[in-house]
Amino acid sequence: xxxxxxxxxxxxxxxxxxxxxxxxxxxxxxxxxxxxxxxxxxxxxxxxxxxxxxxxxxxxxxxxxxxxxxxxxxxxxxxxxxxxxxxxxxxxxxxxxxxxxxxxxxxxxxxxxxxxxxxxxxxxxxxxxxxxxxxxxxxxxxxxxxxxxxxxxxxxxxxxxxxxxxxxxxxxxxxxxxxxxxxxxxxxxxxxxxxxxxxxxxxxxxxxxxxxxxxxxxxxxxxxxxxxxxxxxxxxxxxxxxxx
Numbered sequence: 414x415x416x417x418x419x420x421x422x423x424x425x426x427x428x429x430x431x432x433x434x435x436x437x438x439x440x441x442x443x444x445x446x447x448x449x450x451x452x453x454x455x456x457x458x459x460x461x462x463x464x465x466x467x468x469x470x471x472x473x474x475x476x477x478x479x480x481x482x483x484x485x486x487x488x489x490x491x492x493x494x495x496x497x498x499x500x501x502x503x504x505x506x507x508x509x510x511x512x513x514x515x516x517x518x519x520x521x522x523x524x525x526x527x528x529x530x531x532x533x534x535x536x537x538x539x540x541x542x543x544x545x546x547x548x549x550x551x552x553x554x555x556x557x558x559x560x561x562x563x564x565x566x567x568x569x570x571x572x573x574x575x576x577x578x579x580x581x582x583x584x585x586x587x588x589x590x591x592x593x594x595x596x597x598x599x600x601x602x603x604x605x606x607x608x609x610x611x612x613x614x615x616x617x618x619x620x621x622x623x624x625x626x627x628x629x630x631x632x633x634x635x636x637x638x639x640x641x642x643x644x645x646x647x648x649x650x651x652x653x654x655x656x657x
Contacts, residue, residue, distance in 0.1 A: 434468025
């Protein structure tokens with residue numbers, strides 16, 4: 414049974430800020446992440462994801478403990494890249510409201526799809542966290558023998574929201590791909606998970622249900638930069654106008 418991912422958020426069309434765990438050492442990663450969390454909350458972001466994009470598992474666990482102890486006013490999620498079970502483990506241990514996994518279908522050989530299906534079934538039965546996952550996601554191999562539409566329909570049984578991206582971090586997600594996904598899944602949540610800018614935000618969120626933004630919030634507009642207050646406000650100001 415699917416959980417209601419969008420009900421985690423106080424606002425419609427939620428914007429979720431990505432925390433990449435950048436830093437020179439453990440302490441730097443921790444302090445930067447704390448600062449980024451404060452920037453996101455102070456400037457109207459609706460939720461956050463903590464991800465091992467630059468950091469490692471132990472750094473991720475440390476900041477998750479801090480987040481849990483802080484009793485944030487917004488929901489938080491976790492993405493432990495390449496080791497999906499540990500994302501669920503950390504979500505359960507630190508009461509994260511959602512888990513992100515880069516791909517929930519189509520990135521494994523056809524013979525392995527039943528195993529993957531049972532993996533998600535088992536993990537979700539043992540977790541209160543929602544699961545959002547990619548289909549034809551950036552950097553993931555496409556080994557599926559099925560159409561995108563068929564894989565999307567199966568993905569709806571494996572997760573609580575489907576993430577859509579272009580080809581790479583920070584690269585635009587085409588409006589045609591977002592429309593294709595939404596036309597197939599109807600009322601099921603679609604999250605644009607890469608490439609949104611102030612120019613594309615309104616059009617993309619007129620179709621999709623939520624957005625994950627990381628690189629565009631950085632001072633350099635690329636993943637290696639630092640989260641910038643002005644760039645966060647650019648987006649949240651537009652979203653506030655959209656919500657009326």
